[in-house]
Amino acid sequence: xxxxxxxxxxxxxxxxxxxxxxxxxGVTAGAGTVFLLSLIFHxxxxxxxxxxxxxxxxVAFGACFLAVLILLFPTKKTVAKRLDEAGLQERAGTxxxxxxxxxxxxxxxxxxxxxxxxxxxxxxLGKPLPKRLLICCGLCLCxxxxxxxxxxxxxxxxxxxxxxxxxxxxxxxxxxxxxKVRDAELAEELEKELLAMLDQLEKELLAxxxxxxxxxxxxxxxxxxxxxxxxxQTRHVIGKALQEFSLTAPLGxxxxxxxxxxxxxxxxxxxxxxxxxxxxxxxxxxxxxxSLESSxxxxxxxxxxxxxxxxNELDGLFKxxxxxxxxxxxxxxEQTPPIDIPSVFREAxxxxxxxxxxxxxxxxxxADTAASITAGLGDFLKNEEDPLLTQSGQTSSGGSxxxxxxxxSGNGSTDYLGPAIGGLTDSNFVATVxxxxxxxxxxxxxxxxxxxxxxxxxxxxxxALEKGDIPEELLPYLERYFSALS
Amino acid sequence: xxxxxxxxxxxxxxxxxxxxxxxxxxxQQSVVEEAVIAMIAGGNVLLEGVPGVGKTRLVRSMGRVFSxxxxxxxxxxxxxxxxxxxxxxxxxxxQGQNRLVFQKGPVFSNIILADEINRATPKTQSALLExxxxxxxxxxxxxxxxxxxxxxxxxxxxxxxxxxxxxxEAQIDRFMFKLVIGFxxxxxxxxxxxxTQKTMDEQAEAVLxxxxxxxxxxxxxxxxxMDEVLQYAMRxxxxxxxxxxxxxxxxxxxxxxxxxxxxxxxxVTAGKVRALMQGRYNVSYEDINALAYPVLRHRVxxxxxxxxxxxxxxxxxxxxxxxxxxxxxxxK
Numbered sequence: 001x002x003x004x005x006x007x008x009x010x011x012x013x014x015x016x017x018x019x020x021x022x023x024x025x026g027v028t029a030g031a032g033t034v035f036l037l038s039l040i041f042h043x044x045x046x047x048x049x050x051x052x053x054x055x056x057x058x059v060a061f062g063a064c065f066l067a068v069l070i071l072l073f074p075t076k077k078t079v080a081k082r083l084d085e086a087g088l089q090e091r092a093g094t095x096x097x098x099x100x101x102x103x104x105x106x107x108x109x110x111x112x113x114x115x116x117x118x119x120x121x122x123x124x125l126g127k128p129l130p131k132r133l134l135i136c137c138g139l140c141l142c143x144x145x146x147x148x149x150x151x152x153x154x155x156x157x158x159x160x161x162x163x164x165x166x167x168x169x170x171x172x173x174x175x176x177x178x179x180k181v182r183d184a185e186l187a188e189e190l191e192k193e194l195l196a197m198l199d200q201l202e203k204e205l206l207a208x209x210x211x212x213x214x215x216x217x218x219x220x221x222x223x224x225x226x227x228x229x230x231x232x233q234t235r236h237v238i239g240k241a242l243q244e245f246s247l248t249a250p251l252g253x254x255x256x257x258x259x260x261x262x263x264x265x266x267x268x269x270x271x272x273x274x275x276x277x278x279x280x281x282x283x284x285x286x287x288x289x290x291s292l293e294s295s296x297x298x299x300x301x302x303x304x305x306x307x308x309x310x311x312n313e314l315d316g317l318f319k320x321x322x323x324x325x326x327x328x329x330x331x332x333x334e335q336t337p338p339i340d341i342p343s344v345f346r347e348a349x350x351x352x353x354x355x356x357x358x359x360x361x362x363x364x365x366x367a368d369t370a371a372s373i374t375a376g377l378g379d380f381l382k383n384e385e386d387p388l389l390t391q392s393g394q395t396s397s398g399g400s401x402x403x404x405x406x407x408x409s410g411n412g413s414t415d416y417l418g419p420a421i422g423g424l425t426d427s428n429f430v431a432t433v434x435x436x437x438x439x440x441x442x443x444x445x446x447x448x449x450x451x452x453x454x455x456x457x458x459x460x461x462x463x464a465l466e467k468g469d470i471p472e473e474l475l476p477y478l479e480r481y482f483s484a485l486s
Numbered sequence: 487x488x489x490x491x492x493x494x495x496x497x498x499x500x501x502x503x504x505x506x507x508x509x510x511x512x513x514q515q516s517v518v519e520e521a522v523i524a525m526i527a528g529g530n531v532l533l534e535g536v537p538g539v540g541k542t543r544l545v546r547s548m549g550r551v552f553s554x555x556x557x558x559x560x561x562x563x564x565x566x567x568x569x570x571x572x573x574x575x576x577x578x579x580x581q582g583q584n585r586l587v588f589q590k591g592p593v594f595s596n597i598i599l600a601d602e603i604n605r606a607t608p609k610t611q612s613a614l615l616e617x618x619x620x621x622x623x624x625x626x627x628x629x630x631x632x633x634x635x636x637x638x639x640x641x642x643x644x645x646x647x648x649x650x651x652x653x654x655e656a657q658i659d660r661f662m663f664k665l666v667i668g669f670x671x672x673x674x675x676x677x678x679x680x681x682t683q684k685t686m687d688e689q690a691e692a693v694l695x696x697x698x699x700x701x702x703x704x705x706x707x708x709x710x711x712m713d714e715v716l717q718y719a720m721r722x723x724x725x726x727x728x729x730x731x732x733x734x735x736x737x738x739x740x741x742x743x744x745x746x747x748x749x750x751x752x753x754v755t756a757g758k759v760r761a762l763m764q765g766r767y768n769v770s771y772e773d774i775n776a777l778a779y780p781v782l783r784h785r786v787x788x789x790x791x792x793x794x795x796x797x798x799x800x801x802x803x804x805x806x807x808x809x810x811x812x813x814x815x816x817x818k
Contacts, residue, residue, distance in 0.1 A: 097712040
């Protein structure tokens with residue numbers, strides 16, 4: 001006889017009972033958790049933290065639901081046991097226990113058990129919901145709802161003054177934020193602005209009449225602070241880009257205006273500069289874009305494409321004037337199209353600045369910014385490890401795990417930028433590129449010979465390659481560059 | 487080899503036995519049923535009851551139903567062991583020579599009615615020990631095997647204690663069941679009186695012989711019992727022992743001595759017979775619970791506390807069963 005099919009209706013019944021009981025126990029546990037948390041919050045005179053309540057009661061519900069379901073999940077043996085308890089007088093259990101034997105009386109017993117089980121109604125297994133559990137669940141729900149509806153100062157002593165407590169709460173919040181701003185070691189100007197904003201926020205919070213007003217103020221402040229930080233970072237990148245262009249453009253002009261015989265004197269410097277600074281600008285731009293995208297400021301990727309296009313264009317532009325490349329066929333000089341490098345630079349520069357300006361001042365993006373920063377700075381206001389303010393930048397999602405912050409090095413702006421844009425910057429890479437660019441930043445001295453520069457560059461390149469600090473997308477540039485020079 | 491014929495025989499004969507005994511016994515259905523269970527299972531029965539409630543009548547009726555040789559021994563203080571087992575007597579043979587011949591006593595029968603067994607001295611009571619357990623009798627250096635089936639159905643009066651000798655523990659333990667016959671209800675009493683106006687003789691007729699009885703016993707032995715039920719029976723027996731480390735608090739408080747392993751054997755053997763008599767082919771917890779009273783009531787010795795609180799053996803067993811089933815017994 002197929003025992004599973006014999007037990008199936010009873011199994012389904014027991015499964016239903018198990019699910020209902022698990023649900024009830026889960027609800028009881030969840031409601032109990034809410035009640036306890038609410039009681040604790042009332043005793044501590046803290047306002048209800050709905051998010052915390054929801055998370056903890058959900059965890060309690062889930063854990064109890066699963067535990068009870070696993071505990072009560074029906075098996076063949078438990079079905080037989082329940083049937084026997086329901087009046088089959090151990091017929092089902094004995095049938096299961098002796099299912100592998102075939103004596104005459106054992107077979108007789110099996111037939112007897114099967115006939116009794118077939119006659120049995122699944123309802124004999126009892127009601128799906130036990131009264132006690134139902135009462136307990138209802139009681140817990142009532143208690144938790146009652147506790148939630150009670151004013152939060154119901155257990156407060158007679159001396160408790162709500163206004164004083166509110167002022168203290170606001171003061172604590174603002175002081176905490178001030179401390180976070182100070183700890184973040186931001187640029188001095190930015191830090192001052194942020195502290196001033198916090199002072200203003202404190203005054204407004206104290207003057208607010210209702211919790212709704214307070215919430216609106218906090219939201220507004222969050223938006224303002226986040227925009228301040230993002231704009232500052234963006235301005236920094238624009239400044240960095242302009243600095244690069246201000247160096248590159250004159251070199252390009254000089255390169256184009258010189259006698260072709262003197263091209264070689266400027267070519268190395270120009271080529272090194274462009275080869276290194278171009279990916280760096282692309283990288284920095286990519287990082288700030290990632291930061292903007294992750295915070296919801298930027299949906300469209302026009303700026304990203306502008307940067308990418310710029311980098312590719314520069315790369316393509318300088319390829320024909322590179323030193324002899326064994327892998328590339330040498331183009332005849334008469335077929336080389338005339339290069340208007342200054343105009344290309346200007347066009348690219350204009351495109352980048354326009355894109356940045358457009359993104360930062362678009363009205364519709366401002367709305368998105370507010371929405372996203374509310375969430376982001378909500379964490380900022382509560383979470384000490386906010387990626388927008390922390391200086392360490394050790395939680396980088398894009399950087400290597402072993403990479404450490406370059407904070408404290410000479411290039412303060414770069415150090416600030418890397419971690420400040422959300423930990424998305426590959427700080428190791430930035431530091432390496434900065435190092436490689438150091439001699440190029442001093443074009444006036446010209447005291448460093450090309451051989452030394454190249455040796456230093458090559459050593460840095462090999463070290464960075466060995467550490468894996470160089471992003472994949474930049475490897476072809478560097479490989480092509482060093483293979484061409486060597 | 488047990489087959490369908492045996493099972494049918496069991497069902498038919500057990501029904502007939504109860505039917506025939508009910509012709510002589512009015513009421514006392516549970517006692518009759520338990521006595522029959524013990525007979526089929528091969529156990530001895532101690533019947534306890536005040537005079538006139540039908541102890542002897544029940545035993546006589548059972549003797550008739552089973553169609554087996556029946557001996558009645560009236561136990562008195564001057565009864566000697568040889569009066570029970572038999573003795574060597576001098577007898578002249580065909581050649582005129584004197585020789586010792588063993589004269590079998592009344593114990594050499596299939597059904598022994600030991601009436602008022604507690605009136606005999608312990609020495610005489612002990613004469614039955616070997617017969618009850620090993621179904622043999624040793625006299626004059628020779629051992630005689632008793633015919634199967636062999637039962638001892640003893641009676642005793644719980645009220646009259648003067649001039650009586652309480653059965654020793656070893657003797658008591660050899661009784662599978664101790665059945666207590668209560669006083670009949672007024673309706674039953676009226677029926678008894680009406681019935682005995684016609685005749686005092688037993689009316690029961692023989693419905694099975696020794697061979698059939700042994701076949702029934704063999705059939706019952708094959709009844710399957712699941713491990714959980716077996717363990718439950720063993721836990722029940724163990725729970726009567728206050729000296730065991732995991733014995734319930736209830737046991738330590740109210741029980742002085744617990745039941746022997748024979749109680750476990752009796753519970754399972756009789757449980758199988760009871761199950762089959764009820765048309766079931768497996769032993770249930772209910773069988774064990776129902777048989778706990780006749781099996782344990784003479785094997786459990788109440789403590790001083792239980793005596794002072796006037797708790798009967800049946801109350802102690804009820805308490806044990808409740809302890810075992812997770813309920814807390816409350817006496818006060």
